[in-house]
Amino acid sequence: MRPVAIFRHSPTEGPGYFAIFLESHRIPWTLIALDEGAPVPASAEAYSGLCFMGGPMSVNDDLPWISPVCALIQDAVEKNIPVLGHCLGGQLMSKALGGQVTRNPVKEIGWASARGHDDAVSRHWLGDFADRELTVFQWHGETFSIPPGATRLVGNEYCANQMFALGPHLGMQxxxxxxxxxxxxxxxxxxxxxxxxxxxxxxxxPETMQTGIPARLPVMRQLADQLYGVWVQGLAR
Structure with missing residues (x-):
């Protein structure tokens, strides 16, 4: 099986639990450290899926790797190779797919509640989490629009667009x-x-974020298992 390519944009925003999930399912992965100057692949063909992590920069910044990353996302979507984005990664997906990234009304930092929608696409991705309150973790000041043809899966009172899906592709704020x-x-x-x-x-x-870990992280981990579990079903074999 071809590996999943995981793109890191900042040294402290690595794959985290996503890599643990892949390894537990015996799915190979490789890290492409853009923060260390690794080149952006010209094509997605060498990978079964692409995953983009977070970062403190904006997709609207004049950075040399943003346009090639957007082109790579477009290439993966054209080839039906699943793409997954976390925070900045979701914003890169939105931009590549015709959406916009703008300032969010407020910053979201730390543990947050969000609501899963209740429609066919949301139920496919969220399973039992559809139409329920979800626990997620936030650290962002910008937000993406839902790109053309995609479906909003999750939102909350501070940021309406927390997740979207387009076929086998999942973007998360x-x-x-x-x-x-x-x-x-x-x-x-x-x-x-x-x-x-x-x-x-x-x-x-910071104290609330860390003291909340024992109660809130296991709950969010269940949501991660659901989302990642659906996403890996679409991986190119």
Whole structure:
């Protein structure tokens, strides 16, 4: 089986639980560290799927790898090779597929609730999580529009577009890949950012994020298993 290509845009925003999930299902994967200058492949043909992780930059920034990444996503969609995006990765997918990325009304940082929709596409992806309150993790100040032909799966009061699906492709604004070590690292690395918007109800303090791990991470892990489980069914064999 061809490997899943996982694209990293920032050293502390690696594949996390997504890699653990792939390994538990004996699915090979390879890391393409764009943050270390790795080139963007010209074609998706060498991979069974593409996964794009998060990052502190904007897809609207003038960065040399953004246009090639968008072209690669378009190539994968044309070839029916599944694409998965987390946060920045979901925004890259939206941009590549004809959507827009703009400033969100508020920053979302930390644990959050969201609501799964109840339609055929949402039920396919969310399973028993359709039409239910979901636990997710957030760290974003921008948001994507739902690209043409895609279906919104999840939203909340602070950010309407939390997930979309287009065929076998899944774009997420939220993070489902978090590990305790990643949460601790982000709390330390971006403490000033969280402190600057601590007055917002959409923002958790670093302490709240970390003390919430025992109760909230296992619940989110169930959602991750559902979403990743559906996504890997479409992998090119």
């Amino acid at each position: 939220c993070h489902t890949e978090m590990l305790p070590e990643m949460i601790a690292c982000w709390c330390d690395q971006w403490a000033e950012e969280a402190a600057a918007v601590a007055h917002l109800p959409s923002v958790d303090s």
